[in-house]
Amino acid sequence: MLGNEAVARGAWEAGVHVAAAYPGTPSTEIVTSLARYEGVYAEWSTNEKVAYEVAFGASMGGARALTAMKSAGASVAADPLITSVYTGVNGGLVVCLAGDPGMASGMTEQDDRYFGRMSSMPMLEPADSQECYDFVKLAFELSETYDVPVMVRLSIQTAHQKSIVRVGERQAVERKPPHRKTEKYSLLPRFSRPMHRSLIERFERLTGYAEATAASGELARVEPGAALPGSEGSGWVPLAEGGHTRIGVVAAGAACISAKEALPGAALLKLGMIHPLPVEAVRRFAATVDRLFVVEELEPYLEEQLLAAGISCEGKRWFPQWGELTPVRVGRGFVEAGLDLPRWAEEKAAEDDSVIPRPPVLCTGCPHRGMARAMKKLDLDVHGDIGCYDLTTLPPVEHMHSAFEMGASIPIEQGFTRAGGGEHGGSIAVIGDSTFLHSGITGLLNAVHQRTNVTVLIQDNRITAMTGGQTNPHNERTLAGVDTKPVDLAAICRALGVEHVAVVDPYDYQACLDALKAGLAFDGPAVIITNRPCMLFPSKAAGLGAFAVDEELCNACQLCMSLGCPSLHHVEATHKGRHKVAIDTDTCAGCSLCEQLCGTGAIRRVDASDPEGA
Amino acid sequence: MSAAHTATGEAAARHYAGGAVDDIMVVGVGGQGVIVAAAVIADTAMLHGGLEVKLSETRGMSQRGGSVSSHIRVGERVVAPSISPGEVDYLLAFEAAEGLRVAPSLTPGGVAIVNTQQIVPPLASTGIAYPFDAVERLAAGHAHVTPVDGNAVAEGIGDVKVAGIVLVGALAVHLPFAVETWERALERNVPPKWLEMNFAAFAAGRKIGAGDGA
Numbered sequence: 172m173l174g175n176e177a178v179a180r181g182a183w184e185a186g187v188h189v190a191a192a193y194p195g196t197p198s199t200e201i202v203t204s205l206a207r208y209e210g211v212y213a214e215w216s217t218n219e220k221v222a223y224e225v226a227f228g229a230s231m232g233g234a235r236a237l238t239a240m241k242s243a244g245a246s247v248a249a250d251p252l253i254t255s256v257y258t259g260v261n262g263g264l265v266v267c268l269a270g271d272p273g274m275a276s277g278m279t280e281q282d283d284r285y286f287g288r289m290s291s292m293p294m295l296e297p298a299d300s301q302e303c304y305d306f307v308k309l310a311f312e313l314s315e316t317y318d319v320p321v322m323v324r325l326s327i328q329t330a331h332q333k334s335i336v337r338v339g340e341r342q343a344v345e346r347k348p349p350h351r352k353t354e355k356y357s358l359l360p361r362f363s364r365p366m367h368r369s370l371i372e373r374f375e376r377l378t379g380y381a382e383a384t385a386a387s388g389e390l391a392r393v394e395p396g397a398a399l400p401g402s403e404g405s406g407w408v409p410l411a412e413g414g415h416t417r418i419g420v421v422a423a424g425a426a427c428i429s430a431k432e433a434l435p436g437a438a439l440l441k442l443g444m445i446h447p448l449p450v451e452a453v454r455r456f457a458a459t460v461d462r463l464f465v466v467e468e469l470e471p472y473l474e475e476q477l478l479a480a481g482i483s484c485e486g487k488r489w490f491p492q493w494g495e496l497t498p499v500r501v502g503r504g505f506v507e508a509g510l511d512l513p514r515w516a517e518e519k520a521a522e523d524d525s526v527i528p529r530p531p532v533l534c535t536g537c538p539h540r541g542m543a544r545a546m547k548k549l550d551l552d553v554h555g556d557i558g559c560y561d562l563t564t565l566p567p568v569e570h571m572h573s574a575f576e577m578g579a580s581i582p583i584e585q586g587f588t589r590a591g592g593g594e595h596g597g598s599i600a601v602i603g604d605s606t607f608l609h610s611g612i613t614g615l616l617n618a619v620h621q622r623t624n625v626t627v628l629i630q631d632n633r634i635t636a637m638t639g640g641q642t643n644p645h646n647e648r649t650l651a652g653v654d655t656k657p658v659d660l661a662a663i664c665r666a667l668g669v670e671h672v673a674v675v676d677p678y679d680y681q682a683c684l685d686a687l688k689a690g691l692a693f694d695g696p697a698v699i700i701t702n703r704p705c706m707l708f709p710s711k712a713a714g715l716g717a718f719a720v721d722e723e724l725c726n727a728c729q730l731c732m733s734l735g736c737p738s739l740h741h742v743e744a745t746h747k748g749r750h751k752v753a754i755d756t757d758t759c760a761g762c763s764l765c766e767q768l769c770g771t772g773a774i775r776r777v778d779a780s781d782p783e784g785a
Numbered sequence: 786m787s788a789a790h791t792a793t794g795e796a797a798a799r800h801y802a803g804g805a806v807d808d809i810m811v812v813g814v815g816g817q818g819v820i821v822a823a824a825v826i827a828d829t830a831m832l833h834g835g836l837e838v839k840l841s842e843t844r845g846m847s848q849r850g851g852s853v854s855s856h857i858r859v860g861e862r863v864v865a866p867s868i869s870p871g872e873v874d875y876l877l878a879f880e881a882a883e884g885l886r887v888a889p890s891l892t893p894g895g896v897a898i899v900n901t902q903q904i905v906p907p908l909a910s911t912g913i914a915y916p917f918d919a920v921e922r923l924a925a926g927h928a929h930v931t932p933v934d935g936n937a938v939a940e941g942i943g944d945v946k947v948a949g950i951v952l953v954g955a956l957a958v959h960l961p962f963a964v965e966t967w968e969r970a971l972e973r974n975v976p977p978k979w980l981e982m983n984f985a986a987f988a989a990g991r992k993i994g995a996g997d998g999a
Contacts (some may be wrong), residue, residue, distance in 0.1 A: 299866075328841070332842065333839065334839050335831070335837070427867050432864040497867060521870035521889065526917070528908065531815060567911050633912050706849055
């Protein structure tokens with residue numbers, strides 16, 4: 172099972188009734204999987220804060236509930252996240268927070284463990300799929316026992332690896348009587364002051380729990396390490412300068428797996444609970460070794476707490492504070508620290524960097540492409556949001572100049588305009604349907620209220636595409652399979668007070684150019700909405716009839732290649748030293764943008780099976 | 786390390802008893818079927834029984850034409866799910882340049898099965914050269930490289946979509962698992978109506994793999 176699937180299985184067995192999330196790599200599969208189980212209500216909420224609050228409300232209502240998010244999602248949901256630790260729960264509430272050290276898909280690699288520390292929310296950190304399953308079940312128990320939401324902290328390595336899980340059956344968990352306790356759930360100062368004192372007291376009891384389960388080996392486990400040939404026994408590791416020394420490693424989660432792979436000879440204290448930290452257990456372990464290493468990804472979260480407790484240890488001095496800590500990076504750190512480890516002695520390349528990079532690109536027929544090219548043509552300052560349209564930030568399209576965080580594009584454009592920006596062809600905010608509904612609406616409302624003259628392009632593809640095609644309020648069906656009323660984006664914009672709202676076909680290049688110009692020329696906030704669906708989701712779209720290039724007519728001008736379409740490629744034949752172009756008719760979706768750009772008439776439709784009859 | 790042409794349970798037991806871990810990497814371009822192929826390999830090792838199998842899923846956006854890679858580690862005891870640089874025993878490359886990209890990760894005796902298909906990324910239009918000689922460069926640097934025209938073989942069988950399973954078949958001759966186990970893994974990962982075609986692709990791949998003399 173994938174780590175995320177194991178989380179879902181564990182939650183289901185623990186009797187979870189409500190699961191709410193906004194999709195975000197690497198957390199998405201948790202709720203996707205949960206939606207398939209009987210007896211669970213699962214939803215894609217409009218954003219992470221809403222999801223958190225839905226899950227919290229379910230807990231208040233007496234059900235066991237779960238929410239899941241990526242790092243950036245925790246920032247969005249930080250308000251209810253922190254507040255809910257004060258109030259505590261009724262039904263168990265589990266918060267799965269999946270970080271992305273190495274930024275395979277995240278915008279930052281923030282260290283999510285500080286959310287636990289800041290809020291006093293207890294945190295469990297699994298290292299493989301079995302622990303994902305076990306820890307989620309435990310998290311529900313702890314949540315109800317200690318009257319607090321419990322975080323299961325994942326990283327992309329744990330969430331997206333597959334390993335074997337021994338599963339059980341679903342527990343019959345009765346819904347608790349719903350709470351109607353004003354003093355518990357109302358954050359008025361007279362209530363929240365005692366709440367904080369109660370939280371400190373609950374946390375002290377949790378610290379006792381962390382120490383007790385570490386001493387018993389339940390949640391923190393000492394592994395003696397392999398006895399290396401020629402050493403004095405397990406835990407002894409050879410030194411580069413000669414001789415052996417007793418090495419101990421403290422780690423949790425994915426970093427723990429990397430440390431074990433890198434240095435099987437060391438004694439290992441594997442932590443399951445990382446907040447509160449069982450400091451006394453670490454102190455006892457430290458006394459059994461000559462050198463204690465802390466292996467952790469990103470910030471010195473464990474290291475600083477151990478040093479503050481007077482436990483001598485080495486960590487960030489040897490292991491990088493950025494990126495994923497793979498076994499090789501941990502191994503190299505140990506070598507730097509003076510250990511004799513032949514496997515990691517040499518630095519080895521994983522890849523040949525001279526081979527042309529292959530970043531993900533917009534699909535053939537993607538509805539975002541026409542506008543991207545049109546904005547480039549008009550030389551606009553383009554402020555993007557978070558979505559597939561960011562993929563054309565890179566060459567060959569290169570039309571976008573910022574991609575910040577969800578919902579940011581519209582307010583950023585307002586500030587940029589207020590600063591007097593837009594010296595190029597003008598400036599524009601670009602946002603997708605899902606992101607607009609996530610947190611773009613309030614930004615647009617602000618522009619209307621402040622009379623800030625901004626132009627906003629909603630690249631509407633009617634799905635949350637980048638994370639793999641999750642539903643949003645612009646769809647006809649919910650994750651739970653219920654038919655619903657899709658929101659009308661144009662009507663929302665008009666209702667907010669936007670007086671210029673234009674809907675345009677993104678396959679019509681001239682219409683894209685005209686719509687942009689009209690929006691930019693309008694005096695007041697203007698919105699342009701594209702109206703073609705995603706090519707991949709909810710199901711792979713049928714093409715409109717493929718095109719082909721007449722090699723004789725092609726003058727290798729490269730205009731079509733500037734679209735960055737994966738169905739277009741160079742052929743050996745050249746004209747004036749530039750390669751001519753061919754179209755892969757098997758994959759061409761027939762959007763016709765290349766035909767519209769071609770000045771020689773070399774590109775023609777060859778497949779007549781055009782459902783639109785164009 | 787390789788060449789267990791007549792795979793049996795005992796062969797696998799002998800192979801892994803000494804603590805050996807097979808590190809298998811599958812690379813390609815998003816949409817080529819890398820994920821399914823990796824699942825078939827991992828499931829085969831799992832169905833074989835008695836082995837620890839870890840798979841780390843691709844990073845990034847697998848369906849949008851970017852580089853995709855999947856790591857599978859098999860042994861009696863496997864710790865990390867990802868393969869460390871320079872330790873790939875078996876490389877399955879669905880696209881020639883993607884194979885060349887990760888070639889430094891092969892062990893000196895490593896086996897590479899490389900699809901000769903070439904997919905030129907849009908970035909090539911900016912002037913960065915695509916390595917049309919990727920297969921030759923791979924073969925020049927490594928002893929055990931089997932080029933396979935997986936797409937042509939698959940088209941011959943009936944659908945270019947089974948090209949990946951042709952490559953899996955060519956890899957299978959190097960791994961100590963029985964043909965029946967591979968077929969059971971295919972059953973788990975392929976819709977029933979496509980199963981016969983996948984069996985045929987797997988068998989065709991095995992023939993190509995065995996002919997290499999690795």
